[in-house]
Amino acid sequence: MERMKLSKYTVAVLLLTIGIFFIPFFWLKPGEMDLGGDNSRLYFYDPIAYLVSQSLYSVSHSAYGAENLSYYPIPFFLLLAWVKSLVHSPTILISIFHGLNLSIGFFFCYLVVKELLRREDTASPQHHFVIQASSVMAGLYYSFSPNPIRWWGFQLLPMNLVFLNPLLFFLLLRFFLTENMRYIFISLLITFFFSPNFSFIGAPTFFSFFPLAVLFLIIYTGVIKKKSIPVVKIAIALLLFILLQSFHLLPQIVSILTPGSFAHEFVFGAEGKLQWGLKYFVATAPSIKVSYALFGLMQYVEPEPYWKLFVVFPILLILAFLWNKSKVFLLSAVFFLVTLFFVSANITQTGLKLYMAAFRLPGFSMFRVFFGQWQGAYLFFYSLFVGLSLSTLLRRLNIFRQILLLGSCILLFVATAWPFITGQLTDSKLWQSKDIRSHVEMDPAYEEMLRYIRSLPVDGKILSLPLNDHGYQVLKGKNDAAYVGPSTITYLAARNEFTSNAELGVFGPSLLMAVRAGNYPMVRNILSVLNIKYIFYNDDPYIYLNNFPAFPYIEARNFFPDSQEGYREFIKNLGVKEIQTIAGKYHMYAFEDASYTPHVYVADRVSYWNDVIAANVHTPLSFYPEDKRVALHEDMKVFANYRAMFDDVLLKAQNTNAIFDFFKKKKEDKFVSPTISRKLSSFIYPLVVVKEKRDLARFATINDAYIYRSIYFAEKRINELVRLEHIPLLKNISSISELSRTWQEPNVWDWRRFNEYNSWEITLARYQKAIEKLINDLESTNQSGYSAITSKVELKSYLKDHKKLLRNSMREETLWSIEDRKYISSLIERMFTDILVRLNLRLPDINTIPYSLEYPMEDGLYEVYIHRKDIENLGIILRIDGKEVEQKKSDQSEWMRFDDILVQDKQSLPMQVHIPSVPNSVGTTRWKKPELIPSSVEEGPNDSITLAIAYNFLADTSGLVRNITDWEEESIYTISFDYLTHDKDFSLILHERGGTRTSQYFNPVYEDTFRSSEWKRYANVVLSSKDAKSAFLQFVRAKDDFEDLNDTNLKEITIKNLAVQKIYNPRIVFKKVVTPDGAPKPFITFTMINPTKYRVDVRGARDPYTLVLSQAFSQKWKLFFPSMNNKAQTYKGIFTRFMGYILHLLTMPIINMSSADDLRVSATYANGSIQEGVYKSTLLDANTFETWGQDPIAESTHLPVNGYANSWHIRPGDVGNQMDYTLIIEMTPQKLFYGSVFLSLGTLCIVIIMLFASCIKVRESDI
């Protein structure tokens, strides 16, 4: 009876805890749910559906169906499902779990502080009050300070750490103090049911808290309390913990240890450690504020006025140091500081560097979002510290002041947390929406649609429209709110779905472009390859641009229609059939079988395509208009090694026009513009010159590093002129080229000439010399990874920048007269003209486009095709290997066919497309006249024109303008014309207009200045911008000309023969003529047993064939032919077979025997040669363990096809020369899951039994 007696304090705290538990019950109205966000909380809505869709199997239902190890939440979802079966409402379920989080977090934080204080002090009843009050304040700080209340707006699955950290800390504290294993068993059970916090995704929050917590307890028990540490019991606890969590840890550990896996790369790879981890850390760390962390405030949030009040807590903490030097207090302070270091990262630069160094450790990159991942641990130790500090201070105050202090703190918590308590904070407005609320009540009509989607008979993928950017779905609720979060079709209906641009991955750009261009055959081909059978379309205007004008449609709407009407039209053009409509707004469409490739099929043709399939799958597929069941390979090694496997060879000829070199971007990092530390007049400047020469002499070969170093030193000359003030002029130089030829560098010992460096002209001459030497180097044989053209084009862009810098600097020189300016301007202009002449950057012939075909150019007859659209109205002449080939009749609508070519003993095949007359895009437009006077324009014969502008009026007139017709995006154009400027500067500017629906632009994209004293020809090449729609040319005075009010002379330019011509790049494809072998393809019936296992019944397989599984390629998909002959004879195989037998016996009583023999057919394709069985989601049946201990077949020919899918080339020998047999396609991590789940369940039973045993033992000892 003594044990049952509760003190008044305990009763008060329990009542407070219950009160806190009920707070979340006021957040949601009946039926409403708090879902959405980055991490879906749809598991509250339907835990079992979520479990089946997301956690039970090792493949994802998103997009291509890649490997996805998400077993960790299974016990948690089952717990949710059980509670939901009791309360029948997701609203109540959410409220219960939120309430438990809040109240248990508060209560156990209170208990931890109370336990620590109680063991320090067993003094007077007044001190009991202090202990209780301090502990309650610690709990309140833990639950209601500004930082934790904000977490509720961004809940993730490991959010349960809010209550798990204090709860487990308390149980471990009790264990360390009493050595009673009961606390361990309870802890283990809790970790099992809340396993997400102890999994791969929970690793950051786990490793940020538990190692520190255990260290705290060891120091507390061993050093402060002088008790022994129960090492053996801790080891047993650790072992039981690992066994208990093995159902998700084992598959995850195997994945981490498998080279090439995402987890392995994340933990051990340089990409994961440095790019993903350190780079993110370095980008975010500088903006993290130590002061915000110190005051317990949120990072990255606009400061609220009330935050200033929270300065009071650190002051209280430090005041406590003046009166409390107990070891517990100091220990909690140390842990507070340690976690402050980790959560803020900016404690001294040395600290930051240490932190950065830690990212080189395997796995440390999990702390890339350190300010969030250390918050749980920091808040806990902060609260502990607050509790212990308050206890110290309260003891020194009389009761009145105690109540005043406590009351103020409580008032502060209640006032600042009021929006949280009332639920305002969680019912946020959806981001970038028109104030749409997030507490949503699910629309019953949509629930009906979800049920319908689950019942769809064919195991094909779904495309959800309107397409968005990031795998989200927007749904209007029954109330006036919306759900914006991960798609319910992926997460609740267990159907593979593409809902966003991001999920389309490598196929995304080509699909988006095809949609924008309205190229429906191409759209259908891409969707067919992606195994898309259904289209789900939500035509509710509420969920599209009416209420969500930006997120989550920003990128997608630039390509897909930007209205629901546009979507209806788009779907109509796709030629799909509507199969269901619910509530007039949820529509389901299906593709006809001819436009659909089944999830599993026997490839009708196996083809090699020598280009990236995903970039343009439509090109090879356009050669198969009737049947899309092809297997496209792109890997040349595969083609070379398995030549017999291929039916067709499709080769794209490579355009080798040197014009493309003009636009190649070098990958190397550019240098930072050099700094200038020595004046040209400095007596040690000659040493700078010597150092630069030695630096360049270090390079044994002319490589890209040498090229950049040379430009760097040349740029240094420019920077000297630009940054050093008042450099003298010689004023007697007529040409820099002449000076650079005649002037010799002074020798080191010729000190009298050192001052020669100190002049504009000499510096320019040194610059010109350096550039000309570099041009010579580029033209000689060198080790650069790029062509001379690419390097010269890059050099030209530097030259343009340098010229601009010099002219600006000239303008800013205050000591110069206008004559000086004209003198130096003339020198600079001539110098750059000379350099450009020396650069000799000539354009290649635009009428003749060279192509070539390299290996594998095997012998045989080839059909030759050129894409019809690319050469429309051009009247091209095609020459292959020097011979002209004639056009012939084509049965391809998209392709123009030419004479077949016989190839024999050739390593490569050169060819040319000759365009007799390249259209001029300014041929049909006229000059437009300037809008501003004074300037005069005179049009002459043959499209020539003269513009004259007075020197004393150089305002920004519009000059001469010429529109360009048919300007296309990302295309190359040449601009050429003849000009005469009478030795005056003029500029040519190319303006482009374009953009997307969300962002329009109108920019001057190209500018060049030119000058001549006689007729000259200008020719250059430009690349139009992405999304460009139109363009025009403008000829104006040189932008940086000097206005001279006293000069009445005219600046005059005459232009003629202006041409803007597109560089054509027609697609040429060679298709090898192959006589069909006539070998019949086998008939198959495939059935999905569950998302990780497919049964394929094969009939009539006489010859080799290729089996395709349209699921993201993974080496972990294996093909089995269960038979006596394929039993693995290794130790692993024997052990696995034995385990399979044991597990089969164990599961016999619970398995569904009937499902294994279900032979019903749901669909047939290709004249009945492919049948699809009724798909299931059977976790365990009589055949679950049939492949255990079996060797997979056709491993060497398990290859990626169609840009993403799996294929196996099966030969009769692989299946014992049988013709009718059954194959199993299985994802192997699922097998490991089956094994480890039994390990976990076994351990769970042991833990429960031992817990009961320990409880009984305690009771007996009590008796």
Next chain:
Amino acid sequence: MKKFITLIRESVLLDWILSIINQNKGVIFVVLLGIIFIDAFFIKIVSDVMSFGVLLLYGLYVKIFHTQSRVTFYICLGLISVLALSFIFSYASISTEKLSVWLFLFLLVGITQAWKE
């Protein structure tokens, strides 16, 4: 080596230096605090040389004068007061951030002292 240490210990110069330091204990203390104040409010550059230099000098000060942890915590109290004012007027300005780091470092020194006491 021993001889060298003994020589240093017995050196008159060291005695003289120590006596000077002893006579100017207060001045040194004020100078140290002054450096922190100047660093926080007038120097925009963040330098570890300054932080660890001052901390080292303060460590020597504590060692030579056997200063109690209470003194360090008083400094912390001063720092948090200025920090609080800085935060109230300018939120997370450079001064606020620098004072936070100074507070962290002095708390660490104070806790180490207190643990040893």
